[in-house]
Amino acid sequence: MQTLYRRLLGLMPRIGVQVTDLGPGAAVVSRRGGPYRGIRADKDTWVLRRAREGTGAAAGGGSAVRLGDTGALLLTEDADGPDERRLQLAAAEYLCTQHVTAMLELYGVNCVFDVGANAGQYARRLRRLGYTGRIASFEPTSQTFARLEEAAADDPDWRVFRCGLGREETTAEIHTGWNTMNSLLPASDYGKGRYGRFAKADTEEIRVRRLDEVMAEVLDGLPAPRPYLKMDTQGYDLEVFAGGGERIAEFVGMQSEVAVLKLYEGSPGMGEAVAVYEAAGFGITGVYPVTREATTGRVIEFDCVMMRADAAPVP
Template identity: 60%
Template sequence: MRTLYRSLLKLLPRLGVQVVDLGPGEAVVSRRGARARLPVGPGADLVARTGRRPYAVSQVGSDQWLVTRGSAGEPQAPDGAWQSVRLGSSGGHLVLDPRAAADERGLQLAAAEYLCAHHVAALLARYEVNCVFDVGANTGQYARRLRRHGYAGRIVSFEPTAAAFAKLEKAAEGDPDWTVYPFGLGREDETMSIHTAWNTMNSVLPPSDYGRDRYHRFAKSQTEEIEIRRLDGVMDKAMAGIDHPRPYLKMDTQGYDLQVFAGAGERAGEFVGLQSEVALLRLYEGSPRMQESVAEYESRGFEITGMYPVTREASTGRVVEFDCVMVRAAAVPE
């Protein structure tokens, strides 16, 4: 004899309500879209929206399953094809699609970007950073990454090019602790020309022969007049209202980082840490090599905590640029 509960379950679809019966006394009821019950493993099921994009379930460890959904027509990894890689004794696991694992260079660079962001977030917390200077902000990628990794303090971003600044300004809307400025930083207060047709690689420096061979975008030669200011001249305004400022300096200015650093003058010692893109292979004429940059930072009391590849040559494996993360060890809180 059917119970009232079962009768109601059968009635609901006639009213436009979708039902997935999970067993005695248990059901999932939804207003829109059909749902399906997918067996994941012993004692575990997944209830998911059905449609043209199928779900694939793969076991990646004891009592652990990976559920994926691809775009229409995108091939799905077969069950069991995903690899679960243990990350040492950290307790973490990396789940890899075999296709991704086969792209050694792409995987390494993606992992380096994540590890760098994770490391920086930990340093900001350890050194109690309350103001990040984001120099060469472009459209705000770095600041958004900081927020995703949990940093909640002040961010001050500098981007001199008009098109990128418009996007940066929009990205910072709604974040009261993220301030943006439409100028660059350098050794002197001045006006300069910057190449603006190179997307995230815009620079005040011309490309080197190596850079032109590597990137076709350097063949374009559009320029824009921009304002440059010294870092020590904007620090007080940027940190206004912060009790006991503990700033961190991030620079990504396409070969111009040492000029930005020089503009800090004697106030460079106020930064508890810094992050600079240093080059082993010069993309820009007149840019410093990694050894020169690191030596200058070390001479001001900063020491390396991490080096993360930013770009690598596909043909040779050589690293072109590193993200170099440094701190002043004496600045670590008691």
């Protein structure tokens, strides 16, 4: 059964309040143009009210933290506080998506290449945050592609492709059963020590295409294309990037999951990957942690957002 907290979050968009769910017990809420109206709930949830100048926003039965001067609040349901590490990573995902959405708007992006789409989580987040342009999602495995196809069914400007992308046109065996971490690369010793799912050895044969070979199909009928490349391919991003050839220059921005601690054999380190992207003309605009070691606090992977400065609009 939903808590009153969860029900109230579901009702808030009806009164013009944007809600971004960060997972169990936490959410970010914001509204442009004006103060928050008083919203009351039973004592086992929270009471949200606009704070007076110089004071924090209060929430009975939980907490509300003002996020700088943005007008947004971070709400938590549990009075004892959620797991801080989990909350930090959820907040980083929220901030990354907000930043990406702002860059798409600033650079006039009208087509997002969503490579490593899984079930369409990334595309759905972009839609929730207001991106209305074309999306092309690539997912090679049969079961996950079926979920992606279903997610995109009612969105006429969201196209889905059942294939992976890489350095050359070929077929390959991808490791499956790793949920959101399916990869064309084998797990490293470090990865096996961290994730029990890597003990599974199931594979599936998939089609692999080059990025520059699919661009004409994806961009067909789009006037003055300004594409953005998002890659989340579990250690294979540089192979996807290499498959863009000279047409990489057409992308005004990109996003790659870069590794500090390698989960996959043969995957590049963060420094190597960023150097390749910078050599192609992209500059970092944001870096956000994706996963951490609970015992040491070390970041395992970052989402790295990069834009081509010479493609920015002239002020």
